[in-house]
Amino acid sequence: MEAVSVENLIKLYRGGIRAVDGISFAIIEREIFGFLGPNGAGKSTTIKCIIGLLRPTAGNIRILGVDVEKDPGVTKRHIGYAAQETAVDDQLTGWENLYLQGRFYHLPREEIRHRGEEVLRLFGLWERRKDPAQTYSGGMLKRLDIACALIHRPKILFLDEPTLGLDVQTRKAIWDYIRALRKEHEMTIFLTTHYMEEADELSDRVAIIDRGKILALDKPGALKATLGGDLITLKFASGEERVAALLSAIRAWPGVRDLRSSPDGIHWIWVDQRGDRFIPELVQLALEHGVVIDSVRLKRPTLDDVYLHYTGREIREAEASREEHYRARILQRRVRR
């Protein structure tokens, strides 16, 4: 079954701003689905429509087959949500935050105790559970926030910009937790981000969203492959007379798109994808032909390249027009208050 299905979702804000402009997508169970786009692209608005915090202007949203607008009481129990802002009450202890959250999901006391210990241990917060949350670091707060979202064993976890404003080590740690959740707890995870590496690193599939529209949706590898694949740069040390035979053998290989050579002996090979797997075979082939390789270099397109390809602008919108800045500001003000 599809964990989440969104059909023709439109969200208009007062003032006529189209935050989400007719998007459709489906999230498969147990996948990590990444929503990548700049600030004000409509990421948070989409999440908030799905989890019932915002009323869609038009469109149909289903969670595990249940209509979100018709039966919010049912769908809410399947959903865990950690917002962009870390919504932890810092005057309460970690445990109190978690306990109240459990109560808000109508869990019995015993179950909260049991499950609470489980999630706090998973996120490495068990030892600090009795400390007020205001003594926690930014990373700990984020972990506590995600732990709270997991107290009722949701089937689908929504993470809105889970690593925004965290340092590199903490971000890596959060990534590990997210992966563990999917692997060990078979959870479906929807995450939004404007960090390329994050979408690339974590997601099974990525949707690129900009100005309220989905521009591309596929596996990160496939998205990168659409940009002409990996580029291998090759130089030979010896065996000049046998190079021609080797090159034509390479050219005949499946997956090789193009091969060009410069007069001073540099060769460029474009392959569809997985250039890293291609290199060992290339070395083997060269040996068979009696050619010695001097150097090999691999350049793979990053999700950055894909992003730029689709949106035609830097993610930081350095050159965005005044109108776009305005739009982004309005959206952010609406969504993060």
Add this chain to the structure above:
Amino acid sequence: MIFADAIYVARRELLKFFRAKTRILVTVIQPLIWLGLMGNMMQGFTQNPFVANLLGTESYLAFMTPGIILMNVLFGGVFSGMSIVWDRRIGYLEKLLAAPVSRAAIPLGKMFAAAIQGGFQGLLILLIARALGVRFASGFPGALFALVVAMVFSLILSGFSLTIASRIKSQETLMAVVNFFTMPLMFTSNALFPREAMPAWLATIAHINPVTHAVTPIRQVLLFGWNWSSMWVSFLVIGGLALGMMFLAGRSFLRATVE
């Protein structure tokens, strides 16, 4: 389910309230200053038999004790609305709305918490007044009744500030709007000044002012003893207003989104 949800919303507020030692300390010191300073200052004034007749007692301290309890509740009511604005800002409100919590339970829980806080502060004020020499005409049951009235009145005020806070997004605006109502409510009531001594137009306002209806039964029971015939109207008025506010505040959150 709505009451179970409201209990945990209230529990969160109370955990924080009883942890905020400074806030509790201030709520003790403030009435101490009011009663100790103002009460004593006015004492000479109440030596005048005419004034004593107007007040119904020779002790201004005793006269103003109910007023101070309600003033505390009145100005404390704004905190409920503030806490919603704050919850909205830190994203906690979103978290609550995303959970299967009954939406009306959010304001109701905050109202219950405000009532318990108001009752607790009222108790402190009564103890201070007792220590300063005020004697209560109907003893412990009367004091308990006075606290119940203060708690019911607290529901009105917190409900009011929550209803407004469901529309207003900034703390400054909320503060201004709520104070716009509470200050005149306080000073057009009989909390600190007897209605008998007011000019006719002010006495008319005081007569319909809900603060007066909260003060009257408390003052009756603390100063003069049980007398239902002079209390039941006021008690019904504030009870009815409290129910109305619970309904209004609950309703204002029913269709709340984060937009």
